[in-house]
Amino acid sequence: MTVTASGGTLTSVTVTDAEGHRLAGKVAADGRSWVSDRKAVPGASYTVTAATRTEGGTAKTSKAAFTTAPADKVNKVDWRPGTGATVGIAQPISLVFDHPVKNRAEVEKQLRITTSNGTEGSWGWIRDWSGRDRVDWRPRTYWKPGTKVTLNAELNGTDSGADGGWFVRDYTTTFTVGARQIVEVDLDSHQLTLVRVGKTVRRIPVSGGTPGGDKRSWRGTAVLMAKEGTINMNSETVGLGDAYDKMVDHSMRLTWSGMYAHAAPWNARYFGNANRSSGCIGMSDADAAWFYGQVRPGDPFEISGKDTKGVVAPGNGFGAWNLSWTEWQQKSALR
Numbered sequence: 493m494t495v496t497a498s499g500g501t502l503t504s505v506t507v508t509d510a511e512g513h514r515l516a517g518k519v520a521a522d523g524r525s526w527v528s529d530r531k532a533v534p535g536a537s538y539t540v541t542a543a544t545r546t547e548g549g550t551a552k553t554s555k556a557a558f559t560t561a562p563a564d565k566v567n568k569v570d571w572r573p574g575t576g577a578t579v580g581i582a583q584p585i586s587l588v589f590d591h592p593v594k595n596r597a598e599v600e601k602q603l604r605i606t607t608s609n610g611t612e613g614s615w616g617w618i619r620d621w622s623g624r625d626r627v628d629w630r631p632r633t634y635w636k637p638g639t640k641v642t643l644n645a646e647l648n649g650t651d652s653g654a655d656g657g658w659f660v661r662d663y664t665t666t667f668t669v670g671a672r673q674i675v676e677v678d679l680d681s682h683q684l685t686l687v688r689v690g691k692t693v694r695r696i697p698v699s700g701g702t703p704g705g706d707k708r709s710w711r712g713t714a715v716l717m718a719k720e721g722t723i724n725m726n727s728e729t730v731g732l733g734d735a736y737d738k739m740v741d742h743s744m745r746l747t748w749s750g751m752y753a754h755a756a757p758w759n760a761r762y763f764g765n766a767n768r769s770s771g772c773i774g775m776s777d778a779d780a781a782w783f784y785g786q787v788r789p790g791d792p793f794e795i796s797g798k799d800t801k802g803v804v805a806p807g808n809g810f811g812a813w814n815l816s817w818t819e820w821q822q823k824s825a826l827r
Contacts, residue, residue, distance in 0.1 A: 493517070493528040493538075500546040502526050510537045530602075531649035534658050535562035565657030567591045569645070573789065577667040581634040581674075582715045583790025584810050585643050586626065587663075593617075593625045594653025596825035602647050605629055608640040616815075616823030618806045621748035630812045630820065634792065635669040642666045670788055675716075675753075677773060679709060679797025682764050684753075684773065686786060693786070696779045697764030699756065701771040703799035706732060709771050712803035714746040714793045715810035716753075719784060725752075727770060735770055742780035746773075746793055747809040753793070755780035767799075 493515065495505050501523030507515040515538065517528035532538060540556045568590045573579050585605065593599055600615050613631040620626040629643075643666075647659035673688040679700040686693040701709035720743045727735035730750035741755040756774025763775060773795075775783065792813065795804075804811035812820060821827060 493532050495526040495540060495542050497524050497542075497544050500544045500550075500552070502542060503545055503551075504543045506541045508539055509533075530646055532560050533649040534560055534660055536560050563658035563660055565591065565655075566660050567593070567652045567657040569647070569659075569663055571643070571645075571663055571665060573665065573667050575665045575667070578670045578788065579667055580716060580788050580790030580792065581637065581669055581672050582713065582792035582810070582813060583635070583667075583669070584715070584812055585629040585641070585665075586810065587628075587645065588620050588622070588624050588626045589652070589656070590624070591652060591656040592654075593627075593656050595651055595656070596627075599647065599650055599652065599659075600627065600825045602645060602650055603627070603629070604644045604646070606642045606644070608638075609636060611635065611639060611641075614821045614824050615826075616806070616812060616820050617825055618812070618823065620807045621809070626807060628806070628810070628812055632817050634672070637669055637672045639669040640666070641669070670790075673787070673791055675787065675791055675793040677793055677795040677797075679711070679767055679795065679800065682762075682767065684775065684783075686783065694782070696775050696783060698773050698775045699759045699762040699764075699769050700767040700773055700797060701751075701800070702768050706801075707735075707770045708799060708801045709767070709769075709773065709795065709797065710747060710749075710751055710802065710804045710808075711795045711797055711800040712811065713813035714751065714795060714804045715813070716787055716789050716791045716793065717745040717747075717809050718789055719744050719787070720752075725750075730771075732770055741777065742784040744784065744787065745809070747804060747811075749808050753780075753783070767797075771801075 505526040519526045537559045542554045570588045572586045645663040650659045676685040684696045684698045723743045725740045726737045743754040753773040755777045762768040803814045806812045
């Protein structure tokens, strides 16, 4: 929004909506104009009060009012992590949009990340596993433990572009990074190692995905998305026919495509010596119960192994760490 003075200069401008919220802005150095810091929002009524002074020194106050058109289509956001969370060192900030975002640069300009220690990072636009547009912010390297992070997404009044609609609210979240711990999974030696602050806490024998087909595990860096506890796992939901349909304990989601770490007592004879799962990382009930209590969402799982399906894609969970820093930066709409 712009207010322009004719035949004088602006001394102050106040713009408020019907609820008394102010639309902040700045008067130009020459006093001839005032521009709001952000856009007005759809479907809102505003009152403008502008104080001016003529070249002869006469003060004057002018008032005006206007109403913006309502949004004919609204774009909403699902974001992670939640406010107040303590997360692992690989946790990205992730926003998934209900509708397409064609004006990516315009949207990205409204997304502000503040950290307690000036962490370097970048936004990257990717396609979520659901097929929706998504933008993630990841640090250049893993977060430093103790970092406090705030996202201010001042999207209210921003146009997504064709077929996307308008944003009609802002979004914010604040979280803290917890202890540095990394889960190293070697599918060739069938071992999972929890490393905390550079020291091995425990080594657990596991069994990964069966070699030679669609049941192979993913490799690369996956990020613990959620601890889901006891859940039903059905092979038909991940394209493996009727291979299994069972309740599984201590389930920890690693990808949207269905790779988990979990208890798998039915595979006990393979732990530590062979990969015979349907793609997940299985371990004993006792080991899974202990491990489940140690990890938190955002912890990286660094998975290696010769016979795997490939590297976890950026949109399949939080796979951005499988791109180099340069590759990730190129996914920003502002580069």
